[in-house]
Amino acid sequence: MTAADMAAYSAEWVEPISTTYHGWTVSELPPNVQGIAALVMLNLMERFPLGQWGHNSTRSLHAMIEAKKLAYADMIRYVADPKFAKAPVAGMLSKEYAQERVKVIDAAKANCSVPAGTPPRPGNDTIYLSVVDREGNMVSLIQSNYENFGSGLVAPGTGFALQNRGALFSLDPASPNIVAGGKRPLHTIIPAFMSKGDVRIAFGIMGGWNQAQAHAQYVSNIVDHGMNIQAAMEAARFTKTTFPGCDLQIESRVPAAVRTELEKLGHKLELRGVFSENMGGGQAVLRDFKAGVNYGASDPRKDGAAAAEPPK
Numbered sequence: 001m002t003a004a005d006m007a008a009y010s011a012e013w014v015e016p017i018s019t020t021y022h023g024w025t026v027s028e029l030p031p032n033v034q035g036i037a038a039l040v041m042l043n044l045m046e047r048f049p050l051g052q053w054g055h056n057s058t059r060s061l062h063a064m065i066e067a068k069k070l071a072y073a074d075m076i077r078y079v080a081d082p083k084f085a086k087a088p089v090a091g092m093l094s095k096e097y098a099q100e101r102v103k104v105i106d107a108a109k110a111n112c113s114v115p116a117g118t119p120p121r122p123g124n125d126t127i128y129l130s131v132v133d134r135e136g137n138m139v140s141l142i143q144s145n146y147e148n149f150g151s152g153l154v155a156p157g158t159g160f161a162l163q164n165r166g167a168l169f170s171l172d173p174a175s176p177n178i179v180a181g182g183k184r185p186l187h188t189i190i191p192a193f194m195s196k197g198d199v200r201i202a203f204g205i206m207g208g209w210n211q212a213q214a215h216a217q218y219v220s221n222i223v224d225h226g227m228n229i230q231a232a233m234e235a236a237r238f239t240k241t242t243f244p245g246c247d248l249q250i251e252s253r254v255p256a257a258v259r260t261e262l263e264k265l266g267h268k269l270e271l272r273g274v275f276s277e278n279m280g281g282g283q284a285v286l287r288d289f290k291a292g293v294n295y296g297a298s299d300p301r302k303d304g305a306a307a308a309e310p311p312k
Helices: 003-008 035-045 058-078 089-093 095-104 210-223 229-234 256-264
Strands: 017-021 024-028 126-132 138-144 192-196 199-205 247-251 268-272 282-288 293-298
Touching: 017 035, 017 089, 017 210, 024 035, 024 210, 035 058, 035 089, 035 095, 035 210, 058 095, 058 210, 058 256, 089 095, 126 199, 126 282, 138 192, 138 199, 192 210, 199 210, 199 229, 210 229, 210 282, 229 282, 229 293, 247 256, 256 268
Parallel strands: 247 268
Antiparallel strands: 017 024, 024 192, 126 138, 192 199, 199 282, 282 293
């Protein structure tokens, strides 16, 4: 890395991408990050009556797990630095594409090999914070130096450690994420917003490839199951940080009968603790503009707190 490399770079303001989920608008950062996978997953989940089926029921979990596989297959196939590879964002987010893609999901069996679709074209060392002020201005922010808190190298005279996010490049020449100079890798870190009417929520959940699927589960907890932002953060989650196969990590708070039924469908469960760090950890703030009240939530899976400024 040279002084010229540093001088040639500047941070970018980008337009968020979004989808709707049962009347809520959910927004994420665009490629080169994985946020689009959360939105694609929600579009697929919207095709199922998760609220009627019940929270963490066998049918609900099976539908969400299979939706995760489809969303991540498309994400790993198409998402890269948009300066080098144009992801079909509009196609991936279209409701029509979700309607076709959801047909791949078999209600009676887990799919252990999920290829990417053809959309129509037109890390562990992460911090997340969300904040809302008395006027209702909100920030959703995430930062990560990646594995083992970055490269461990500090360039002389800089005072900061270099990250090692380049590890997420591909060496496959056919991949849009093939490593190249001046190019950004597919990225995992994704701050998010969701809103409906007078209610706005800033939220994020850390944990590498866990993030997009955790976002989708969090949105479902609020929208489908009527949870408040703290209950939605605490609710038992699953995660699948691999891409092929039917392996699935799941928290032990999911009822044993449900876990048994999921295994009968072909899911290979890896049981985790009551509040497992493998599921990531998150924070959230909510603003009710009609009432003029702010709320905060913090995930018990890792360090963090919901801190309110006392009124003057």
